[in-house]
Amino acid sequence: MGKPKLAVWKFASCDGCQLSILDCEDELLAITEAIEVANFAEMTRKTLDGPYDISLVEGSITTAEDAQRIVDIRKASQTVIAIGACATAGGIQALRNYADVGEYITAVYAHPEYISTLTTSRPISDFIKVELELHGCPVNKEHLIEVIVATLAQRKPRIPRFSVCEECKMKGNTCVLVADKLPCLGPVTSAGCGALCPSISRGCYGCFGPTEKANTASLSAQLRKNGTSDSKVKRMFKTFNANTKEFEREFS
Amino acid sequence: MKNIEETGSRTIDVHGLARVEGEGALHVRIESGELQHVELEIFEPPRFFEAFLRGRSFEEPPDITARICGICPVAYQMSACLAIEDASGVEVSGEIQDLRRLLYCGEWIQSHVLHVFLLHAPDFFGLEDAVDLAKIDKNAVERGLFMKKVGNKLMEVVGGRAIHPVNVKVGGFYSAPKKKELELLLDDLKKSLDYALWAVDWVSKFEFPDVETSYPLVALINESNYPIESGVIASTSGLELSPKEFLDTIVESHVARSSALHAKLYDQDVYLTGPMARFNLNYERLTPMAKQAAISSGIEAGCRNPFKTIIMRTIETVVAFEEAIRLIENYTPPNPSYIDFKPKAGMGYGATEAPRGLILHRYELDSEGIIKQAQIVPPTSQNQAAIEEDLKKVVEANIGLELEDLTKYCETAIRNHDPCISCSAHFLDVDIDS
Numbered sequence: 001m002g003k004p005k006l007a008v009w010k011f012a013s014c015d016g017c018q019l020s021i022l023d024c025e026d027e028l029l030a031i032t033e034a035i036e037v038a039n040f041a042e043m044t045r046k047t048l049d050g051p052y053d054i055s056l057v058e059g060s061i062t063t064a065e066d067a068q069r070i071v072d073i074r075k076a077s078q079t080v081i082a083i084g085a086c087a088t089a090g091g092i093q094a095l096r097n098y099a100d101v102g103e104y105i106t107a108v109y110a111h112p113e114y115i116s117t118l119t120t121s122r123p124i125s126d127f128i129k130v131e132l133e134l135h136g137c138p139v140n141k142e143h144l145i146e147v148i149v150a151t152l153a154q155r156k157p158r159i160p161r162f163s164v165c166e167e168c169k170m171k172g173n174t175c176v177l178v179a180d181k182l183p184c185l186g187p188v189t190s191a192g193c194g195a196l197c198p199s200i201s202r203g204c205y206g207c208f209g210p211t212e213k214a215n216t217a218s219l220s221a222q223l224r225k226n227g228t229s230d231s232k233v234k235r236m237f238k239t240f241n242a243n244t245k246e247f248e249r250e251f252s
Numbered sequence: 253m254k255n256i257e258e259t260g261s262r263t264i265d266v267h268g269l270a271r272v273e274g275e276g277a278l279h280v281r282i283e284s285g286e287l288q289h290v291e292l293e294i295f296e297p298p299r300f301f302e303a304f305l306r307g308r309s310f311e312e313p314p315d316i317t318a319r320i321c322g323i324c325p326v327a328y329q330m331s332a333c334l335a336i337e338d339a340s341g342v343e344v345s346g347e348i349q350d351l352r353r354l355l356y357c358g359e360w361i362q363s364h365v366l367h368v369f370l371l372h373a374p375d376f377f378g379l380e381d382a383v384d385l386a387k388i389d390k391n392a393v394e395r396g397l398f399m400k401k402v403g404n405k406l407m408e409v410v411g412g413r414a415i416h417p418v419n420v421k422v423g424g425f426y427s428a429p430k431k432k433e434l435e436l437l438l439d440d441l442k443k444s445l446d447y448a449l450w451a452v453d454w455v456s457k458f459e460f461p462d463v464e465t466s467y468p469l470v471a472l473i474n475e476s477n478y479p480i481e482s483g484v485i486a487s488t489s490g491l492e493l494s495p496k497e498f499l500d501t502i503v504e505s506h507v508a509r510s511s512a513l514h515a516k517l518y519d520q521d522v523y524l525t526g527p528m529a530r531f532n533l534n535y536e537r538l539t540p541m542a543k544q545a546a547i548s549s550g551i552e553a554g555c556r557n558p559f560k561t562i563i564m565r566t567i568e569t570v571v572a573f574e575e576a577i578r579l580i581e582n583y584t585p586p587n588p589s590y591i592d593f594k595p596k597a598g599m600g601y602g603a604t605e606a607p608r609g610l611i612l613h614r615y616e617l618d619s620e621g622i623i624k625q626a627q628i629v630p631p632t633s634q635n636q637a638a639i640e641e642d643l644k645k646v647v648e649a650n651i652g653l654e655l656e657d658l659t660k661y662c663e664t665a666i667r668n669h670d671p672c673i674s675c676s677a678h679f680l681d682v683d684i685d686s
Contacts, residue, residue, distance in 0.1 A: 012297040015273050016322020016415040022370060023362075023414060025401035029393070032383045043370065044381035045270040045663075062297040092319050093299040104303035117298055138322060138415040196412045200419050200427035205315060207416070235308065240319065 004053040004152055007039035009073055011059025011066050012093055012121060016138040017084035018042055018058050023141050035148070050076030054151055056144075057130075060086040060093060060121040067118070067127055074128040079151050082124040083144065085137035089209055090243035092137075094121040097243055098252065121243070132157070137207035137240040140192050160191040163211045164204050167195035176203055181226040185236060188214035188246065206239065210246035220250050269663055271371040271381065273323050273672045278662060280647055287651065290643045292636050292666070302626045310336050310595045310621035314420045317613070317628065321672055322415050323366070326359040326407070327606030328613075328628075329420040330481055335495075335613040336422050339600025340621075342593045347586035348424040353481045354434075354579040355410040355417065356604070360480065360572040361403025361444075362414065363607035364565045367670045368455065369396030372562050375664040376458040392454060395447045399569070402437070402444045406576060409433050424590025434580045441580070445573040449545055451566040456549035460559045461661075463645055467522045467638050469529035472605050478537045478571050479530060481604050486533055487523065495601035499614055499629070524638035525609030525631050526669060527564040528556070539574040542567050558642050558668040565670070595621030606631050608670040632671045639669050 008018050022028065022043060038048035055077035061067050074080060085091050096104055101119045105112045124130055134147055143159050150157035160167075164186035168175065176198045177184040184203030186195070192208045210216070216237070223233045234251035241247050261283045269276065277293035301320055305313060313332035318325035330352060337344055344352070369392070370382040379385050386393040404414040409429050411417025419425050470491075472483030485491070485498045493501060531538075531546075535553035538546060546552070551563050597619040603612045609631025616625040646665045650658055 012299055014319050014322040014325075016319075016325070019273075019322045019366075019415060022366065023400075023404055025397040025404075028397060029383070029386055029390075037383070041270045042273060043271065044383065046380045062299075066297065092301075092304075092316060093297075095304040096300055099304065101300075104300045105298070107303040107306075108298065108300055115298055121299075137319065193413070196418045197426075200412055202418065202421075202426040205418075232309070235312070239312075239316070 003034065003036040005036045005038040005048065005051070006148070007050070007052040007055045007073075007077065008037075008042070009039070009055060009057045010041065011057065011070070011087070011124075012062040013059030013084065013086045013091065015042065015058070017087075017136075017144075018056070020138055020141040020144055021056075024145060027145060031145075031148075035152075052077045053079065054148060055080045056148075057082050057087050057124050058084055060090045060123060061127055062093060062118050062121045063116060064118065070124060070127050079131045080124070080128065081132045081134060081147055081151070082130045083134045083139050085135065085207065085209060085240045086121075087124045088133040088135050089241045090121040090123050092240050092242075094243035095238065096121055098238070123243070134159070135190050135209045135241075136192050140194075143192060161212065162191050163187055163214075164189045164191055164193070164195050164198070164208070167191045167193075168198050171195055171199060173198050176201060177222070177226075183223050183226070183228045183232065183236060185219070188216050188219050205236065206241055206247070209241035210244050214246045216246050216250050269666065271374070272667060272670075273321070276671070278643065278666065280643065280662065282647065282651060285651060287644060287647050290640050290647065292640050292643070294633075294636070302628060305615075305623050305626035308623050310340070310615070310617050310623065311422055313613070313615065313623070313626070314422060315416075315418075318416045318420075320628070320630070323363055323672055324359060324606045324608070325416050326356050326411065326420070327604060327611045329417065330356060330604045331602040331611045331613040332615075333420065333422050334482075334602025334604065335600040335615050336595070336602075336617070337593075337600065338602060339598045339615055339617045340593055340596045342423065342591055344424060344591060347584055348590065349481065350579055350583070351410065351425060351428065351586060354576060354583075355407060355420070356480045357572040357576040357579070358403050358406030358410060358414075360607050361569060361576070362400050362407065363403075364569045364572070365396055365400040365403060367607075367667075368451065368562055368565050368569070369393060369400070371670070372565075372664075372667050373455070373458075375660070375667060376455075376562075378660075395450065399444045399447050399451075402440045403572075405440070406437060409437060421590050423593055424586060424588075426589065428585035428587065428589040431583050431585060434583055438577065438580060441573055441577050445541070445570065445577065448566060448569045448573050449541065452545040452549050452563065452570060455562045455566050456551065458562070460557060461646075461649075463557050463559060463642070463649070465524070465556045465558055465638075465642060465645070467524055467641055469532050470523045470525050470610060470634075471529035471533045472603060472610065473533055473537075476537075478534050478539065478542075478568075478575070479605050480575075483603075483605075485603060485610065488529075488532060489521070495603035495612055495614075496599075498603070499601060499612055499627070502629070502634075522637040522641050523634065524669070525634050527561050527568055528558060529609070530605060531555070531564040531567065538567070539571045541574055542570040545570050558665065561668050561670075595619075606672075608632065608672050609635055630672070632669075635669050635671065639666055639671065642668065
């Protein structure tokens with residue numbers, strides 16, 4: 001049996017999640033010994049045809065061509081894993097979903113006729129079936145290795161499903177929301193970063209997206225009670241994971 | 253994916269140039285042995301940052317604009333901070349500025365080393381990637397990965413995270429790292445400095461085609477040090493401009509089938525930013541060991557061969573390691589870690605040196621600190637026209653080469669400038685018609 005084939009695909013994104021793979025400096029050469037990198041433009045000129053055992057997909061769907069390309073990738077892949085806030089929630093560029101894209105185009109570009117784009121930025125799962133979604137802006141590189149290894153071993157990946165609050169408790173952080181009244185999305189945000197922001201006296205800004213059953217309404221009320229302005233509360237939810245139902249309902 | 257067609261005139265079509273950050277396309281057409289047309293296209297789907305920044309608070313651009321590019325988020329964060337501080341009449345200096353420079357050194361290290369070892373060096377061995385390079389010179393690739401890791405570690409300690417650091421705040425940092433935490437990095441930084449010096453020697457022995465360019469070079473300069481996080485904008489054609497004057501001087505034009513905007517000085521001159529520009533305009537301000545390494549490698553100010561940017565990038569990696577070590581050894585945590593200020597209505601400008609070139613931000617704020625207008629000029633959209641000039645030279649000088657070889661040559665010529673197409677908007681295809 002040959003080595004399993006891994007493909008990495010890019011859609012509208014900053015490249016940061018696929019860069020996380022190249023940031024596995026200690027593991028990179030070992031990974032390439034165990035796995036055939038069949039498509040990964042940022043790393044290699046080599047390309048192999050499918051089928052692929054695993055396709056990692058970075059970025060959101062924002063053009064008609066990309067909406068077709070993702071369907072083709074699905075057909076060629078046994079397992080599709082969407083990585084990062086763009087692929088799992090539409091990313092920061094999903095702010096267009098709440099605006100007039102025509103106006104956006106004329107605001108940035110002199111020749112709107114040269115620009116071809118959909119009016120929305122949508123996650124991969126809006127277009128195809130996805131076996132797994134790995135959240136984060138960017139994803140945690142250890143989680144990335146874990147999902148690849150777990151998929152190949154045909155077991156469930158061990159990815160935390162609790163909130164940032166629990167990571168703070170594990171680190172022994174004083175609660176910035178309670179003690180310092182800092183605006184913090186930790187209670188409704190998925191763990192995964194290691195509570196980076198509260199550890200540096202900053203409120204969580206939600207890069208890992210909502211936890212399941214996040215009680216965002218309660219948090220919004222608490223933030224307002226703590227003196228955070230209504231417009232700021234809305235802006236906090238309206239960033240990298242705006243296009244998730246849990247966060248969206250707090251600003252729309 | 254490669255697709256070769258012959259239609260009387262030869263055609264090479266490569267969709268998705270590998271080993272660059274982001275996605276774009278190149279078209280070269282040769283008819284009857286004559287170069288007809290060169291065009292570098294950028295058609296990464298537009299993401300509209302400048303549009304949705306309007307209405308956001310002055311505190312948000314460091315986090316939001318970082319997401320333009322996962323490879324150089326700090327460049328966006330730093331130019332954003334400078335522009336917003338400028339609009340509000342605030343100047344950050346001293347220990348906070350030093351800490352910014354230290355964080356930026358981490359970004360230069362990881363980005364330059366990524367480019368030199370994983371993206372660019374394989375070209376000089378005729379290889380497809382760094383994995384194949386490791387098969388013939390594992391030691392070299394392992395040294396590269398070690399340096400890259402140390403650069404990322406530095407970003408984690410100062411910025412909280414290597415990709416999209418969380419600690420950068422308008423006015424400074426949310427929290428200053430402890431001296432002890434930084435000192436723990438010193439051994440690895442010193443070992444990396446040795447590796448970086450070795451890398452200058454390693455790459456300077458590569459074989460370089462003889463290509464000379466003449467377009468003006470544009471980079472920050474300042475009196476005290478090699479420019480990273482501050483300076484005024486200078487050019488080899490004798491310009492010396494503030495970021496405001498520069499932004500008023502360049503003309504961004506929107507060309508067909510591109511989601512990036514081309515920048516030109518006075519709407520006519522092609523110009524180049526990045527390592528070759530910095531090296532030429534700041535040779536005298538290289539750090540001591542970097543200067544020595546440059547002399548030993550035989551590269552001098554005045555070198556205009558874009559294929560030798562790989563040497564300049566390793567020399568700048570030496571600069572970044574030397575500076576990181578100096579800044580840590582002299583470090584006193586800024587206290588407070590940021591300047592607290594009220595935003596003012598007005599326009600502000602910021603310019604810093606991303607690993608791949610000059611990056612400018614301009615914001616107009618209202619009296620509440622809400623952004624009314626944003627403009628971001630990334631390095632690659634400035635360099636796009638210069639890259640096309642290089643391609644013309646390369647194709648004209650090698651018009652008789654086999655198509656496959658010519659294609660590879662063109663790809664290397666593009667990689668010379670480490671284009672970050674994610675930054676400008678994004679996708680690089682090579683498509684040669686000949």
